[in-house]
Amino acid sequence: MAHAKDRVFPHRRSADHGQPGPAHHPIVIVGAGPVGLVAALDLASKGHRTVVIDKKSNLSDGSRAICWAKRSLEIMDRLGAGQALLDKGITWKTGKVFFDTRQVYEFDLLPEAGHRMPAFINLQQYYFEHYGVEAAQQTGLIDLRWQEEVSGLTMTGDGVLLDIATPEGPYRLLADWVIAADGARSTLRRLMGLEFEGRVFQDQFLICDIKMKMDRPVERWFWFDPPFNRGRSALLHKQADDVWRLDFQVGNEADRDEEVRPENAARRVRSMLGEDIDFTFEWISLYRFQSRRLQRFRHGRVLFAGDAAHQVSPFGARGGNSGVQDADNLVWKLDLVIKGQAPDGLLDSYDAERAYAADENLLHTTRSTDFIAPKSAASRMFRDGVLALAETEPFARRLVNSGRLSVATSYDQSPLNGMDGFARGEAGAVRPGAAALDAPLDGGWLLQQIGGGFAGVWFSRERHVPEEVARGQAGLAQREVPVKALVVSQETACARYGAAGAPAYYLFRPDQHVAARWHGFDQGAVEAALDRAIAKS
Amino acid sequence: MPLQYDLNLKDPDGTYAAIIDAHGDLTDAESAALNARLVLLLANHIGDAEVLRKAIEVARTSLGKAR
Numbered sequence: 176m177a178h179a180k181d182r183v184f185p186h187r188r189s190a191d192h193g194q195p196g197p198a199h200h201p202i203v204i205v206g207a208g209p210v211g212l213v214a215a216l217d218l219a220s221k222g223h224r225t226v227v228i229d230k231k232s233n234l235s236d237g238s239r240a241i242c243w244a245k246r247s248l249e250i251m252d253r254l255g256a257g258q259a260l261l262d263k264g265i266t267w268k269t270g271k272v273f274f275d276t277r278q279v280y281e282f283d284l285l286p287e288a289g290h291r292m293p294a295f296i297n298l299q300q301y302y303f304e305h306y307g308v309e310a311a312q313q314t315g316l317i318d319l320r321w322q323e324e325v326s327g328l329t330m331t332g333d334g335v336l337l338d339i340a341t342p343e344g345p346y347r348l349l350a351d352w353v354i355a356a357d358g359a360r361s362t363l364r365r366l367m368g369l370e371f372e373g374r375v376f377q378d379q380f381l382i383c384d385i386k387m388k389m390d391r392p393v394e395r396w397f398w399f400d401p402p403f404n405r406g407r408s409a410l411l412h413k414q415a416d417d418v419w420r421l422d423f424q425v426g427n428e429a430d431r432d433e434e435v436r437p438e439n440a441a442r443r444v445r446s447m448l449g450e451d452i453d454f455t456f457e458w459i460s461l462y463r464f465q466s467r468r469l470q471r472f473r474h475g476r477v478l479f480a481g482d483a484a485h486q487v488s489p490f491g492a493r494g495g496n497s498g499v500q501d502a503d504n505l506v507w508k509l510d511l512v513i514k515g516q517a518p519d520g521l522l523d524s525y526d527a528e529r530a531y532a533a534d535e536n537l538l539h540t541t542r543s544t545d546f547i548a549p550k551s552a553a554s555r556m557f558r559d560g561v562l563a564l565a566e567t568e569p570f571a572r573r574l575v576n577s578g579r580l581s582v583a584t585s586y587d588q589s590p591l592n593g594m595d596g597f598a599r600g601e602a603g604a605v606r607p608g609a610a611a612l613d614a615p616l617d618g619g620w621l622l623q624q625i626g627g628g629f630a631g632v633w634f635s636r637e638r639h640v641p642e643e644v645a646r647g648q649a650g651l652a653q654r655e656v657p658v659k660a661l662v663v664s665q666e667t668a669c670a671r672y673g674a675a676g677a678p679a680y681y682l683f684r685p686d687q688h689v690a691a692r693w694h695g696f697d698q699g700a701v702e703a704a705l706d707r708a709i710a711k712s
Numbered sequence: 713m714p715l716q717y718d719l720n721l722k723d724p725d726g727t728y729a730a731i732i733d734a735h736g737d738l739t740d741a742e743s744a745a746l747n748a749r750l751v752l753l754l755a756n757h758i759g760d761a762e763v764l765r766k767a768i769e770v771a772r773t774s775l776g777k778a779r
Contacts, residue, residue: 553748560748570756 179305180457184232184321186342197336197347200226201513204354205325205363208235209300210481210498211356212307216254217506219314220627223513226348227317228339230324230362234308237458238299238384240495241414246583246610247499248292249622249687251306255313257292259306264296265413270395272575274562276402280572284580289667290613291620295580297414299384300495325357328366328477335476352509353477356502361483367474373467373537376488378548379429381461383421383440384414387454397577399547399562403446408547408577411447418457421447422489424548425461435459464488466541468533473526478505485533490543490578493536500583501529507627507685511709516656521710524591532584539579546576583610586688593682593691593704602673611687614668621668628685629708630659631701634669635678644680647698656709658682658701684708715766 177183191198202218204211207229215225243260251257272280284294311317326345327338337348355363364371396411398404407424414420423443425434433439440459445452468485472478481498505525511517549555564571586592586608595607605612614621625632631651633644640662648660669675672692682690682704691704706712721727734750735743755764772778 553744556744556748557752560745560752564749564752568753571752574752 179234180299180301182234182305184319186232186322187320188341188343189318189320189346191348192341192343192346194346197349199334199349199351200224201351202226202354202509203228203335203337203348203350203352204356205229206356206358206481206483207231207304207308207319207321208356208358208481208498209240209303209307209495210483210502211354212304212311213250213254213499214354214356214480214502214506215317216256216307216310216314217250217502217627218510219311219316220254221506221510222316223510224316225318226320226350227311228320228323228325230322232322234301234304235299237382237460238301238414238418238420240300240303240492241297241412241420242492242496242580243296243298243303244492244496244581244583245290245292245294246581247496248296249613250499250503251303252292253622253627253687254310256306256310259309260296260298260303261292263302263306263415264298265393265415266293266296267393267395267413268294269392270397270577272562272565272577273396273398273401274559274566275400277566279562279565280575289615291622292613295492297412297420299414299416299418302415303495325362325366328353328363330475330477333476351476352513354502354505354509355477355479355483356481356498357483359482359486361479363477364469364479364483367477369469369474369479371465371467371486372470373465373486374541375465375467376463376544376548377427378544379425379427379431379434379461379463380489381423381425381429381434381440381443381459383423383444383459384418384457385421385444385454386416386418386457387452388417389419389448389452399558399577401447404443409447410577423447429461431461434461462489464544466537466544468530468537471526472501472529472533473522478509478522478525480505480529484529485537487533487536487540488544489540490547491536491540491580492578493540493581496581497532497536497584500532503686504529504532510685511656517709518711524589524710528584528586528589528591531586531589535584536581543576543578547578585609591684591690591708591710593707594693594700595691596693596695597673597679602671605672605681605689605692607689607691609689611683611689612671614663614665614671616663616665616668621663622687624661624663625683625687626659628659629656629690629705630661630683632661632663632672632681632683633678633696634663634672634674634681636664636666636669636675637678638664641696644696647696647701650698651701651705654702654705656705658705682708713760713763715763715770 204227268284326340329336398409410422412420480501592607651658681692690708
């Protein structure tokens with residue numbers, strides 16, 4: 176097989192072509208990038224067929240997103256591609272920050288022991304997509320259609336009519352639901368006349384992904400005002416296959432065509448790494464970025480996800496990772512609505528929860544951007560003050576902001592959150608709305624046990640399960656929306672969930688976020704929380 | 713503890729002089745840079761976000777830039 180980045184996907188004329196009327200499909204996903212693929216895989220895991228269309232004939236052009244956060248890896252693990260990503264990716268945990276010629280700050284992502292997935296791996300986006308496509312083909316439920324593009328969209332009463340343009344002429348699809356995962360320049364967003372709201376930045380950055388053998392530690396290096404890029408910033412980060420990401424801030428007024436000429440880009444590369452290095456270019460790209468989002472991610476039966484719904488600056492790796500979480504949040508809701516097991520209103524919570532997440536990501540990335548590229552003399556004065564103080568004063572190191580790295584959003588105040596039977600601040604990391612924390616079990620992992628449906632976990636150091644709990648869990652497992660019954664007594668898991676002393680019961684949603692929790696067990700309360708988590712009450 | 717409006721300095725004239733002295737040999741740009749560092753150090757020392765918010769508000773108001 177060709178290398179992931181060189182794979183070419185031919186157009187294949189589908190059976191839907193040349194039919195008198197539009198072909199009906201329950202779910203059409205537009206965009207076969209990370210977000211569209213995760214959505215398709217997750218839907219397949221719940222038994223749904225999808226048609227995925229993408230206008231390209233290849234995977235991601237260039238490395239693009241390269242940092243995949245723990246939560247994305249956990250989601251991909253649930254969908255069967257986690258190990259492949261882990262095996263190919265570069266695991267890292269240390270970041271160093273330099274100001275002028277001096278190191279001023281070093282951070283360790285402190286990967287707590289006892290999680291299946293590391294805090295981060297670095298891996299080119301085309302590999303993420305490659306493993307996604309491989310997994311998709313194994314499901315037998317995902318119809319990937321390359322070199323096809325939506326050219327028209329009409330909302331009908333109970334569906335969406337799509338005009339599809341292909342190299343072999345047009346055809347039409349009638350979808351019950353459409354997931355718009357077609358990226359920053361979303362065709363669907365344009366066809367529906369939807370506006371982005373937020374800030375557009377003038378700062379320009381040049382990415383040079385180069386291939387070279389280099390004996391350096393696997394660390395993220397970030398420079399403020401280095402001698403080789405005076406007054407600006409630069410980043411160096413390793414990817415798979417000896418590919419390195421170099422990112423240079425360049426002037427707002429720099430000429431795009433000049434900057435991306437290989438001889439000019441090579442001058443920048445050599446200024447960072449030395450005159451004598453031997454390298455080849457993988458990808459050169461000049462970018463500006465935006466911090467903005469759609470006002471609403473749900474428009475009837477069209478659901479926007481990933482960059483099509485929101486765009487952030489790249490500092491913090493919150494683009495690709497938040498898109499993967501969008502899909503994770505959306506799919507279980509769509510599944511229950513399609514099966515008639517939850518009201519249509521459950522999909523409104525996709526908008527509520529992921530718009531909240533987008534705002535969190537916008538806030539963090541905008542703050543990072545203002546630190547990296549100050550917008551006023553005063554802002555630069557404070558920035559430089561922080562960097563200078565950071566060398567000697569511990570407090571200032573926490574103010575250095577070269578990107579706050581992506582972590583799963585906790586859906587605080589979500590309408591789906593149920594009872595928090597814990598005291599305020601008690602085991603706060605796993606409060607209702609938060610993503611589950613992994614923990615080792617005998618011969619496996621907690622997140623693998625929780626799986627992709629509702630799960631109720633009785634955490635107790637006492638291995639004997641009280642009769643009332645066992646009976647209640649058996650009853651919950653028989654409901655229309657079943658709750659998988661689990662009992663966990665391992666020390667690390669119980670400690671992480673605040674059950675080192677007294678037992679606790681947690682209700683997890685299919686996206687592995689906490690719906691509700693209690694010390695002790697009350698079946699009626701769990702049923703009420705379950706109804707709330709599927710927007711039935 | 714709320715922002716102190718009443719005098720909280722044991723040696724008001726000495727404190728004021730110490731701040732001015734710190735700027736004695738500095739250019740305008742260096743003075744501004746020094747002030748930024750002082751604000752960061754003192755903000756950390758105070759710690760209380762509400763006190764800082766109030767101080768920012770009072771300072772802006774005295775500049776005629778209340779918001």
